[in-house]
Amino acid sequence: MMKTAEEYRESLRSIKPVVYLGGELVDSVADEPRFEPGINATGITYDFAHVDDYKSIMTTAGLDGRPTNRFLAINRSHQDLLDKLEAVRLTCQFAGCAQRYLTHDAFNALFEATWLINETHGGENHARLLNYIEYAQSNDLSIGVAMTDGKGDRSKRPSQQVQPDSYVHVTERRADGIVISGVKAIITGGPYMHEFLVMPCRRMQPEDKDFAVACAVPIDAPGITIVSRPAGRPGNPAAMFSAKFAQSVAVAYFDNVFVPMERVFIDGETDEAHIMTTNYATHHRHSCIGARAGFGDLLIGAGAMIAEANGLDYEKTPHMREKMVDLIKITEGFYACGIAASTMGVHDAAGNFRPDRVYSNIGKLLLANQIYDMHRLAHDLSGGLVVALPSPEEDHNPSTAAMLSDVLRGHPDVPYQHRANVARFIEDLTASETGGWYSVISLHGGGSPEAMKLEILRNYNVEARSELVQALFDRGALELGKGMKVDRQPGRCCAKGCNGDELVNKKVDDERISNVDLTRT
Ligand SMILES: Cc1cc2nc3c(=O)[nH]c(=O)nc-3n(C[C@H](O)[C@H](O)[C@H](O)COP(=O)(O)OP(=O)(O)OC[C@H]3O[C@@H](n4cnc5c(N)ncnc54)[C@H](O)[C@@H]3O)c2cc1C
Structure with a gap:
């Protein structure tokens, strides 16, 4: 069922994430005035899905065939991409940044990667993703994209970092799921999402296998600490726009967070993780x-x-x-x-x-x-x-x-x-x-x-493009349009068609010219 903005705000009340803002623990995200512009901006994506004039771009068929928000959908055609583009423009005209298209981008990137994992290695990854997308669509979730890691020393790979938690990675594999630790540094809308999609932010080499992890977690899963900034300039009367609509960004630290297997989409498949990262981009x-x-x-x-x-x-x-x-x-x-x-x-x-x-x-x-x-x-x-x-x-x-x-x-x-x-x-x-x-x-x-x-x-x-230029040279095609035959004939050096005598005479002329003492002129 597609929520309204008010229902979305209300749904945040049933979540109890650990969120810090301005050095204090936030009691209720839904009621925190410094998040108000962010909840409003995200709310635009909910309300617009119910507006008759916008429905054709803001909604589409979900995996079960029922209408879903465009920003939770899988693309099937050129038109889907055009509609999504227009829906993003529309929501940003009102919200500045409406966040939820990031979920669309992540779902569509994971779609191919998990499919390829199953084609290459077997397993249930793609089916797990489809189940999760259906769950997100039927509950009309807001899902934060937790992709950009802390990254630590940029000159080093994830597995070379002095602080391994600079990147989110798998610390334990169990029969029923995985345990992850590490930091995601920049998450738009972090505190007022329902869930996070954790995904790798760069190409992982085989030695970075534990860092090639993509999974979904509720933002109030035990072990997650969110440290956030206010959304925009709430309460500032001069902030004509951003006192009402803006986005907060947050850091999320994952401290040994358990993720059940049905929410694990990539775990160590570095090649497919790379395809996912590129497609997300x-x-x-x-x-x-x-x-x-x-x-x-x-x-x-x-x-x-x-x-x-x-x-x-x-x-x-x-x-x-x-x-x-x-x-x-x-x-x-x-x-x-x-x-x-x-x-x-x-x-x-x-x-x-x-x-x-x-x-x-x-x-x-x-x-x-x-x-x-x-x-x-x-x-x-x-x-x-x-x-x-x-x-x-x-x-x-x-x-x-x-x-x-x-x-x-x-x-x-x-x-x-x-x-x-x-x-x-x-x-x-x-x-x-x-x-x-x-x-x-x-x-x-x-x-x-x-x-x-x-x-x-x-x-x-x-x-x-280089071959194109070479082909123009080879076929004499630079003479095209001048009414000349461009095919080179045997014994002919150009489209015009010089004969052997002309070439010999030209060589003699060239030598004569080069013998002239040009310094005297
Ligand atoms: C407002 C905002 C909202 C965002 N929202 C999200 C979000 O919701 N989810 C999310 O996952 N991310 C989000 N991002 C993060 C965004 O994707 C990153 O900022 C971006 O990928 C750059 O990463 P970085 O900030 O770590 O900068 P860096 O990667 O540190 O880049 C800084 C500079 O260093 C250069 N550099 C970095 N590494 C190397 C290297 N190894 N060799 C040579 N040069 C290098 C870069 O080219 C750049 O010039 C958001 C960012 C902003 C600003």
């Missing part, structure tokens, strides 16, 4: 494109509004027009890569549908760098007001409110309060702690830029 970078396009939509709208509030018509002011077009070009440019990745996607070995790797990675690489241009353009359009505007408390100060609203107006027809709201909105998204959060998640979320560059080169057929 492809699916997730595709989702990141939708997420940041939603963010871009907010900046485009706010950019137009602040220009107007400042008294400028962005269509008639050439440099404002250019900045607006740049914002649109950036947003739709990387989103177009998401569309291309969807339409050029392929069925993987297990029958699941995966975005094209090159376009997913290029789209994510574009946004990772261009988020800084997006912020710059928003600041350029808005002016310094976004960080200089007196705080919202002044709006209620009898000594200043009337004066400020009079002298700080821009366009005479636009009320001060509206101008202030738009300025605070832009500050929140681009120049505040939340603004920094969006920069860093765009840059590193789904992997650092270097990881995308590697994937692009690994999957792009550069050799085919």
Whole structure:
């Protein structure tokens, strides 16, 4: 059954995770005001699945054929990828970051990996995953993706770390399950998820076998400690957006946590674990494109509004027009890569549908760098007001409110309060702690830029391009379109067709030229 946002919030009350926030143990996650924006943002994915206009993209058939949330579904077609991309953009227009597509990305990555494990080694891994996905779909779960390990010393492999808990690994194997320990360092929405999907974050060599583990655990499983940050800027009246919608990130330490066998999907199968990691990256970078396009939509709208509030018509002011077009070009440019990745996607070995790797990675690489241009353009359009505007408390100060609203107006027809709201909105998204959060998640979320560059080169057929150029040389095809026959005939050296005498004469001419003393001219 698909929950509403309210039912999701209520469901968190039955979970008792160990969560620390600001140095204190949290009594009830559902009632903690500093998590409120995160629960609201995740709640958007629940409520939108019930909105008639959004149902076609927010829901699809689950494994049992009944409707399920799009973010818990397995892709079967190009259209599924396009719908997911659109659903991510839609939810992020309202939530900034809506978290649950990470679960979609993880399910789809595990789908092929577990299938391959069973094809190669036998076993029940794929069936266990399908059971778990059905369980998640029928309970409409929120599942945190616990992939990024602490990693310790980056120059060393997991098995070489001085502190083995830098990476989550299997410490014990029992007949009925496994025991895991270690740290996952960055989990979006960590404290207000129902479960965690633990997955390896990098390629594991055979000696790292114990670190190649993927499994699902309830977030209140004994041995898990979650240390979290607030979601956004709750309670801050200047935080127009992130006081209401934002995401918390958390560290989760697993201290000898028992995982029953039916929730173990990968344990030591390093090759398939690598396929899972790569596929997750492809699916997730595709989702990141939708997420940041939603963010871009907010900046485009706010950019137009602040220009107007400042008294400028962005269509008639050439440099404002250019900045607006740049914002649109950036947003739709990387989103177009998401569309291309969807339409050029392929069925993987297990029958699941995966975005094209090159376009997913290029789209994510574009946004990772261009988020800084997006912020710059928003600041350029808005002016310094976004960080200089007196705080919202002044709006209620009898000594200043009337004066400020009079002298700080821009366009005479636009009320001060509206101008202030738009300025605070832009500050929140681009120049505040939340603004920094969006920069860093765009840059590193789904992997650092270097990881995308590697994937692009690994999957792009550069050799085919070299062969193309060679073929142009070989076939004389550079003469195409000039009305000449391009097939090379025996005894002919070019498409025009020189004969032997011409070549001998040319050689004599060349020698004559080279004998001229060029220094005299
Ligand atoms: C806001 C936010 C939310 C996130 N949410 C989640 C989530 O829900 N779940 C999740 O699992 N992860 C999440 N992530 C984590 C994200 O996937 C990682 O930040 C990303 O993969 C980079 O890893 P890192 O942060 O450990 O940085 P590092 O890997 O330490 O990278 C830092 C720099 O070092 C370089 N580097 C690292 N290792 C090497 C090496 N061996 N050789 C050469 N160069 C190297 C990198 O290229 C980069 O330039 C989130 C991140 C952010 C910022």
